[in-house]
Amino acid sequence: MKAVELQKFTDEELTQMLEDSKRKLMDLRFQLEMNRLKNHSQITSVKRDIARIKTILRGRELGIRR
Incomplete structure (x- = not known):
């Protein structure tokens, strides 16, 4: 999801x-370890969503608006 949408x-x-998202990332990592993950790019996508x-949230906490 894009930052503008969030x-x-x-x-x-x-x-x-x-x-x-954190729960989903944990599930994906577990699937990766069990060799059941088909699309490895999902991990990167979820990590980026978490970062966004x-x-x-941090910007709102500091009062920063774009």
Whole structure:
């Protein structure tokens, strides 16, 4: 998901999305270790989504607006 799309969500929704993404990343890593992961690029995609969400939450915490 793009950062512009994430800006529209509230802090609570973003926090929930962050938790879900972390859980998904853990599942993907587990699948990778069990040799059941078909698309390895999913891990990178989820990591980037987590970074985007954290960046938006931190920016709001500091009061930075674009």
